[in-house]
Amino acid sequence: MRVAITGAASFLGGRVLRRLAERQERDDLLVVDVAPPPAALGVRYRPLDLTEPAADQKLLDLLREEEVDTFLHFAFFTNPRRDQAHAHELESIGSLSVFAACAAAGVKRVLMRSFTAVYGARGHSPHFLTEDTPLHPNPALAWARDKREAEQHAASFARRYPDMRVTVLRFAPLFGPHLHTFYTSIFDRRVVPVLMGYDPLVQLLHPDDALQAVDAALATWPQGAVNVVPRSPIPLVSALHLADKLPVPVPHPIAYASSDLMWASGIADAPGAFVDYVRYPFLGDGARARREMGFEARHTSKEALFAYLAYRYPGPAAPEGRGEERSHADSEATA
Amino acid sequence: MSAGDKVVGIAGARRRRMHARTEGRLPEPTPDLLALRAKIEALEAELVAARESGAAPQGVLVALARIVQEGLAGFGWETLARAWREAYFSYHSEDVDDFGYDxxxxxxxxxxxxxxxxxxxxxxxxxxxxxxxxxxxxxxxxxxxxxxxxxxxxxxxxxxxxxxxxxxxxxxxxxxxxxxxxxxxxxxxxxxxxxxxxxxxxxxxxxxxxxxxxxxxxxxxxxxxxxxxxxxxxxxxxxxxxxxxxxxxxxxxxxxxxxHPVVGKADWVGKPFGFPYFPITPTFPALGPLGLLxxxxxxxxxxxxxxxxxxxxxxxxxxxxxxxxxxxxxxxxxxxxxxxxxxxxxxxxxx
Missing domain, CATH: 3.40.1130.10 (Glycerol-3-phosphate (1)-acyltransferase)
Structure with a gap:
């Protein structure tokens, strides 16, 4: 298996790369990215910017030259970007380039990273979102719109090139040690605004489980989208209390307006449309992963939360009942 | 060192001062009295240790008592958050089912x-x-x-x-x-x-x-x-x-x-709030929140x-x-x- 990976500088992509580097011949591992991988890994590297105009041609030449048969596409932003045009070029147009080049070069398998947030938190959708649920993120949210377009490219190329196996893993929000995202930063504050009168269930996925799901997908290659979700969800307000935060209820019209204002003025990390995700649940259904990849998460959302808290607030001051979770954090650090 | 420790310190100093003033007038303390004093000091030390380790669960009452006893020194985000957490989980379970049933x-x-x-x-x-x-x-x-x-x-x-x-x-x-x-x-x-x-x-x-x-x-x-x-x-x-x-x-x-006998509807009031209708009953909205009874x-x-x-x-x-x-x-x-x-x-x- 000759594997090329892009987005190896991301949290998940980097971990997948490290795991593959441990496991297989390093000469068969190629990083295609703007940033070189850590030299210690000893994997090969070809610079490529997916946002440049002729990226697809360049990628095609590169894939042919290297005789790549498996492509792992992890180049997505977890945090919302202020430069929306660049994010669109990378996520939507970049994915189009990736699929076009892979199809032309005869790459046999493509794995793409996606997000359960792409379903959108709409209130009217089913409580558990199966993979065939239409993707309806908030149209005001460029972050989700670009990712949905990438998914559409994946689906359309899978349809047009039946010989190419396209697997899309929709990960629930990652939560655990060594993660620093706009939503984990909520748990770095003492006082956290929540929506008055709403308490959705949230899924927090431990990174160990995410990695295990990638392993399972690389072994089974299911066609199409598969949700990767933790064992059980947790109510948002309970999660905040378990982390000893002070939740302050805010009426939702004020929350939308004020977070938009704070995003525009550079104070907040995310625009107002993200308020949807703390208003309504967006829970992926893990049945397909169980059925077709034999994957079942080992951690619950609560365990993922505790693993993050043990990492973020180390020392004996951690509240009781976190001893067991700390061992997860240790295993993560040594892995 | 916390404020609790200081309280003990001041009390100890006062005791010593009083001791010095009354010295010579009082008879030597009996062994009983000494034993009692030792016991009290041990208990005080134990209290301070317990308070500092934070091992005991802090309920709402404990947190309030602490704020009353120690004044502003007992007030902190940490204390407040802990107390709130205890109060929240006194009527919520930590684990709910897939649909949120608690x-x-x-x-x-x-x-x-x-x-x-x-x-x-x-x-x-x-x-x-x-x-x-x-x-x-x-x-x-x-x-x-x-x-x-x-x-x-x-x-x-x-x-x-x-x-x-x-x-x-x-x-x-x-x-x-x-x-x-x-x-x-x-x-x-x-x-x-x-x-x-x-x-x-x-x-x-x-x-x-x-x-x-x-x-x-x-x-x-x-x-x-x-x-x-x-x-x-x-x-x-x-x-x-x-x-x-x-x-x-x-x-x-x-x-x-x-x-709730519905005698009329004012749908235009409910629609902006996402409610498909706004019922008018003999008691609502005439009696305000009481009409919800x-x-x-x-x-x-x-x-x-x-x-x-x-x-x-x-x-x-x-x-x-x-x-x-x-x-x-x-x-x-x-x-x-x-x-x-x-x-x-x-x-x-x-x-």
């Missing part, structure tokens, strides 16, 4: 529910044995009463009077299940937003599921239209039961129509024989004629039970 929270509210059930509405139940002991079952009832109290009462009736004491998961209308404040309340007490996927998932898990096929048309109907069943949707509940092979148990709820009518729940539909098989769900016939059968059963009950009823308030 047993501890429901137990906390149970006395209120029991009061409504036994005292306020004096619910009379008939034919509860028709609900299956175990396995999937679809309980279908008429919907009325502006707010979803009828679902709660069906749930309590099965919990109380059915030998299995099983939980009925009510499917709540969107307008309730998405309404701020009511939405988390419903979810935590075991209700689930009504949609085919959710219902099918619960039935496949072998749960008893309660539905109100009339939907919005039923719950918000005018007082003058009471006990006349609205159209049963498009038979979605029948398709649900057929697909899961679950028996249908029709239920007639009498009494709920009178708790439901009237104490006498209720009865009549459970009819379960309709076994397992013979049709799941593919029958795509047969619209059959679906419509079963839907009509359930509707007429419920209407018949209601009419029978109404004929026997002499008073709205006393049954």
């Amino acid at each position: 047993r501890k929270f429901t137990e906390t509210l149970r006395p209120l529910f029991e009061f409504l059930y036994t005292v306020w509405w004096r619910v009379e139940v008939d034919g509860i044995e028709h609900v299956p002991e175990h396995g999937a079952a679809l309980i279908v009832a008429n919907h009325s009463g502006v707010l979803p109290y009828d679902g709660l009462m069906i749930n309590l009736a099965v919990r109380h009077q059915h030998p299995s004491r099983r939980e009925v998961r009510m499917l709540a209308l969107d307008m309730f299940a998405l309404l701020p404040f009511l939405a988390p309340l419903l979810g935590k007490t075991g209700a689930v937003r009504a949609n085919p996927e959710n219902g099918e998932r619960l039935l496949r898990r072998g749960e008893a599921v309660g539905v109100f096929p009339e939907g919005v048309k039923g719950v918000g109907k005018y007082y003058k239209d009471r006990y006349r069943l609205a159209r049963f949707g498009r038979g979605g509940f029948v398709r649900l039961a057929l697909r899961a092979g679950a028996p249908i148990v029709p239920v007639a709820v009498v009494g709920a129509e009178e708790i 439901p009237l104490p009518s006498k209720w009865s729940l009549d459970f009819a024989d379960a309709i076994d539909i397992s013979g049709y098989g799941p593919e029958a769900a795509d047969d619209p004629i059959l679906v419509n016939r079963l839907s009509e059968q359930v509707r007429s059963t419920i209407q018949r039970m209601i009419d029978g009950r109404l004929a026997r009823r002499r008073s709205v308030w006393f049954g």
